[in-house]
Amino acid sequence: MAESPSHIMLEETVKFPIRQAVWSALSDLFLDTDVTLHYPGIIRVCALSPYSLKELEHILYREVAPICGPNLFDVCGEWAGFDEQWLKEQILLQLNNSPNLWQRMKQHLAERMFNDYLAPHWQLLSAQIHSRRNNTLADKL
Helix, strand or coil: CCCCCCCCCCCCCCCHHHHHHHHHHHHHHHCCCCHHHHHHHHHHHHHHCCCCHHHHHHHHHHHHHHHHHHHHHCCCCCCCCCCHHHHHHHHHHHHHCCCCHHHHHHHHHHHHHHHHHHHHHHHHHHHHHHHHHHHHHHHHC
Protein backbone atom coordinates (compact mmCIF):
# COMPACT_ATOMS: atom_id res chain seq x y z
CA MET A 1 0.00 0.00 0.00
CA ALA A 2 1.05 3.57 -0.59
CA GLU A 3 3.13 5.46 1.88
CA SER A 4 1.94 9.00 2.38
CA PRO A 5 4.12 11.44 0.41
CA SER A 6 5.65 13.94 2.77
CA HIS A 7 3.91 16.93 1.26
CA ILE A 8 1.05 17.26 -1.19
CA MET A 9 -0.03 20.79 -1.98
CA LEU A 10 -3.75 20.72 -2.75
CA GLU A 11 -3.78 24.50 -2.76
CA GLU A 12 -1.64 24.64 -5.90
CA THR A 13 -4.22 26.16 -8.19
CA VAL A 14 -2.36 25.13 -11.32
CA LYS A 15 -2.50 21.44 -10.43
CA PHE A 16 -5.96 21.42 -8.85
CA PRO A 17 -7.93 20.75 -12.07
CA ILE A 18 -5.47 17.96 -12.84
CA ARG A 19 -5.96 16.53 -9.35
CA GLN A 20 -9.71 16.57 -9.89
CA ALA A 21 -9.31 14.72 -13.20
CA VAL A 22 -7.19 12.09 -11.41
CA TRP A 23 -9.82 11.77 -8.65
CA SER A 24 -12.52 11.28 -11.26
CA ALA A 25 -10.52 8.72 -13.23
CA LEU A 26 -9.53 6.70 -10.16
CA SER A 27 -13.10 6.78 -8.84
CA ASP A 28 -14.03 4.56 -11.79
CA LEU A 29 -12.35 1.68 -9.94
CA PHE A 30 -15.22 1.77 -7.45
CA LEU A 31 -18.13 1.52 -9.87
CA ASP A 32 -20.58 -1.35 -9.76
CA THR A 33 -19.51 -2.61 -13.20
CA ASP A 34 -16.54 -4.23 -14.93
CA VAL A 35 -13.95 -1.64 -13.97
CA THR A 36 -11.35 -3.07 -16.34
CA LEU A 37 -13.33 -1.40 -19.13
CA HIS A 38 -12.28 1.92 -17.55
CA TYR A 39 -8.56 1.09 -17.52
CA PRO A 40 -7.70 2.95 -20.76
CA GLY A 41 -9.19 6.21 -19.45
CA ILE A 42 -7.61 5.82 -16.03
CA ILE A 43 -4.22 5.10 -17.59
CA ARG A 44 -4.48 8.06 -19.96
CA VAL A 45 -5.43 10.59 -17.25
CA CYS A 46 -2.86 9.32 -14.75
CA ALA A 47 -0.04 9.06 -17.30
CA LEU A 48 -0.62 12.64 -18.40
CA SER A 49 -0.72 13.93 -14.82
CA PRO A 50 2.39 15.38 -13.13
CA TYR A 51 2.07 12.94 -10.22
CA SER A 52 4.57 10.17 -9.59
CA LEU A 53 3.30 6.60 -9.28
CA LYS A 54 3.78 6.88 -5.52
CA GLU A 55 1.66 10.04 -5.43
CA LEU A 56 -1.01 8.45 -7.63
CA GLU A 57 -1.14 5.45 -5.32
CA HIS A 58 -1.51 7.80 -2.36
CA ILE A 59 -4.35 9.63 -4.12
CA LEU A 60 -6.07 6.31 -4.84
CA TYR A 61 -5.78 4.84 -1.34
CA ARG A 62 -5.99 7.95 0.84
CA GLU A 63 -8.20 10.33 -1.09
CA VAL A 64 -10.47 8.41 -3.46
CA ALA A 65 -10.94 5.02 -1.75
CA PRO A 66 -12.32 6.38 1.55
CA ILE A 67 -15.00 8.30 -0.37
CA CYS A 68 -15.86 5.91 -3.22
CA GLY A 69 -15.00 2.57 -1.62
CA PRO A 70 -18.31 2.14 0.21
CA ASN A 71 -19.98 1.94 -3.22
CA LEU A 72 -18.52 -1.56 -3.52
CA PHE A 73 -20.76 -2.68 -0.65
CA ASP A 74 -23.95 -1.03 -1.91
CA VAL A 75 -26.54 -3.48 -3.27
CA CYS A 76 -27.36 -1.13 -6.13
CA GLY A 77 -24.21 0.96 -6.23
CA GLU A 78 -23.22 3.68 -8.63
CA TRP A 79 -22.37 2.24 -12.02
CA ALA A 80 -22.49 5.22 -14.40
CA GLY A 81 -19.85 7.34 -12.68
CA PHE A 82 -19.62 9.52 -9.60
CA ASP A 83 -20.75 13.12 -9.83
CA GLU A 84 -17.55 15.15 -10.10
CA GLN A 85 -18.78 18.03 -7.94
CA TRP A 86 -19.88 15.62 -5.19
CA LEU A 87 -16.56 13.77 -5.44
CA LYS A 88 -14.57 17.00 -5.17
CA GLU A 89 -16.61 18.23 -2.19
CA GLN A 90 -16.35 14.91 -0.32
CA ILE A 91 -12.60 14.53 -0.86
CA LEU A 92 -11.87 18.13 0.12
CA LEU A 93 -14.07 17.81 3.20
CA GLN A 94 -12.16 14.69 4.21
CA LEU A 95 -8.75 16.27 3.53
CA ASN A 96 -9.51 19.54 5.29
CA ASN A 97 -10.66 17.91 8.52
CA SER A 98 -8.05 16.68 10.96
CA PRO A 99 -8.94 13.11 11.75
CA ASN A 100 -9.68 12.19 15.33
CA LEU A 101 -8.78 8.79 16.76
CA TRP A 102 -12.02 7.15 15.56
CA GLN A 103 -11.58 8.52 12.02
CA ARG A 104 -7.95 7.34 11.90
CA MET A 105 -9.01 3.86 13.03
CA LYS A 106 -11.80 3.85 10.45
CA GLN A 107 -9.36 4.97 7.73
CA HIS A 108 -6.89 2.24 8.69
CA LEU A 109 -9.62 -0.40 8.57
CA ALA A 110 -10.86 0.89 5.19
CA GLU A 111 -7.32 0.79 3.79
CA ARG A 112 -6.95 -2.83 4.86
CA MET A 113 -10.33 -3.77 3.37
CA PHE A 114 -9.75 -1.97 0.08
CA ASN A 115 -6.16 -3.14 -0.27
CA ASP A 116 -7.24 -6.66 -1.27
CA TYR A 117 -9.54 -5.22 -3.90
CA LEU A 118 -7.26 -2.43 -5.15
CA ALA A 119 -3.85 -4.13 -5.12
CA PRO A 120 -4.31 -6.21 -8.30
CA HIS A 121 -5.92 -3.28 -10.12
CA TRP A 122 -3.16 -0.89 -9.06
CA GLN A 123 -0.44 -3.37 -10.00
CA LEU A 124 -1.78 -3.55 -13.57
CA LEU A 125 -2.58 0.15 -13.84
CA SER A 126 0.72 1.40 -12.45
CA ALA A 127 2.66 -0.78 -14.89
CA GLN A 128 0.61 0.57 -17.80
CA ILE A 129 0.94 4.18 -16.59
CA HIS A 130 4.70 3.72 -16.32
CA SER A 131 4.83 2.13 -19.77
CA ARG A 132 2.75 4.87 -21.35
CA ARG A 133 4.93 7.56 -19.81
CA ASN A 134 8.06 5.83 -21.11
CA ASN A 135 6.58 5.48 -24.59
CA THR A 136 5.57 9.14 -24.61
CA LEU A 137 9.05 10.14 -23.53
CA ALA A 138 10.63 7.91 -26.20
CA ASP A 139 8.39 9.48 -28.85
CA LYS A 140 9.65 12.93 -27.87
CA LEU A 141 13.30 11.92 -28.28
